[in-house]
Amino acid sequence: MLTYETLKKKNRLEREGFEEGLRLRVHRALSWLQRAEQEKDDSDAAFVFLWIAFNAAYAEERGAERTGERSAYTDYFARLVRLDTQGRIYDAVWQRFTGPVRMIVDSKYVFQPFWAHHNRVPGNEDWDRRFQRSRTQVMRAMEERDTLTVLTAVFDRLYVLRNQLVHGGATWDGKVNRDQVKGGAKIVGFLIPLFLDLMMDHPDEPWGDPFYPVVR
Template sequence: MATAVELRESFRDLPKEDRQNNPDFSIRVWRGLSWLERAENAESDDLEGRFISGWIAFNALYGRLDEKQRPWGDREAMGTFLAQVWRLDHHRHIGKLLQKRQLRILRIIEDKYLCNRFWVSGGSPTKQIKRELRDSLAWIGTPKASNVLHLLFERLYVMRNQVMHGASTKGSKLNRRAMRECGTLLLEMIQSLLEVMIEHGVGEDWGNVCFPPDGPDTKR
């Protein structure tokens, strides 16, 4: 898996003119790399810090503005971004990672505390989780593996909400395993997503980047 330092070198190897002609792409990648590097360098016991930095890196990649300069909703922007990167992944970096980390992914999907339905409806999500596990096992390694990618990030998004909204105690023993597994997998996924973007995304439309450095009318 390529590190932030290695990915930054790959980004710099892209033709300068191409990078300058697509600031929405370049700003995303540069911001994402900066936070990915911070996540990679987090202390081994700073699980929350690693996850938070990782999610900021991911948010830097998927966040976008509509034609009225208003941010898209997280789930819509995230889903659109993941679908776009999946389409560009001609070398199957992401698909291979899903296969390689299959057991970890299934454990995350199986965790009822990372299932949004558990918190929203107050009911038991057991049947839903069993169905999702069965489907994921059937999909990994096939063209339908994109469904597993989206499902995985739905689970990671629940962890994100717990941490970002102060619904989790720092260092709590209750979610240590989940926090460790989510953080580790999130970083690996971001590395793969960035690898695909740098290899194939410089000519793509990624939407208007949020908070461009020079303001809404001038991007560098």
Template sequence: MPQAIHLKKQLKQCQELPEELAIRIHRSISWLICFEEHEKNPDVGFLSLWISFNACYGVDASNNEKKTERERFKKFIDQLVQKDESQRIFNLLWNKFSGPVKMLIDNHFVFKTFWDFHRGEAPEWETAFRKSQSAALRKLSEQDVAGLLEIVLDRLYVLRNQVMHGGATYKSKLNRSQIKDGVNMLRLLIPVIIEIMLQNPEEDWGEILYPVITN
């Protein structure tokens, strides 16, 4: 059974979910379905998976609590790891993803400061890149789940921006490894995220950015 259909059935069985959480998860699953329908197209698949992830953590912040996207998903990651009693995210990072994680960490093309430097917004990038690599390896050795996941998603966020804002060619040969690694990670990570949220309806996952308005 496709993962998205399985999750959709789980959602229907959860009768006591708060409405906003149900909408959030329904939207995320819909984009997971989109990924499964375009599974053979890595570019479309990556974007569909990121939108699915975004549906999980995107919130309507008040004017007094304007946070960057990175800050929002850092908070979201901390919540997920705290509620992940079965350590499913840990098992993904250390067992399923160990190779792709190391490749992402060592790939300067998905490191934000590298592009800041080329736009003239940073004096250099190599020192920051080496520090980021060292920090990631330290989090690996310490089994710091939230810290490592944050670094991984930060790398994928750079890739997301590159693709979403027209900074990459469709089916480009230049970013194939990053796209494929991103797809392989998110396709396994997002269902785990959705299940954790379904199992913790009492948690404050934030107000959805665009509520359903019928008139």
């Protein structure tokens, strides 16, 4: 398993060959990864810190043509999957974390249409049918080694979990969402270092300009 220390050593050796945007992304993401690794007994804090690391790695300044966050991380995943010629992301999702992935995908509590219907948002009366269809699509994608579809679906669910935590929609160390938080932290905690490793392996890719560059 990749850790902050192993990635930090790699970064020190290779960062001179990185363009400034990538250098800043990796530096910021590693700082939050280091912080997340300190939270051995607090899955809520670990998950939040890991999500910040994820944002540091992928969030891109697109000027007036900004797209939604889902579109941005889907584009990011597509690039990573293309670069991942050894199938390390697939192996992590399908072999190492099959249980947590299935648990996240099977939980209606991290499926946004469920909450939209619960909050009486029109157009979500069929949330259960959409939920079952989504589960079926993910299972089929896993069987067909469609890593991009699986990865996007899992992070769609985790984004709902992220919103629950960041926007005060959950209790710290609460009992009602323990499985999702613990499983989510395990998945993201393994994948984020892998994403950063792939980025450093491919410094010539156009990773884009990060938000809030250093301005002196």
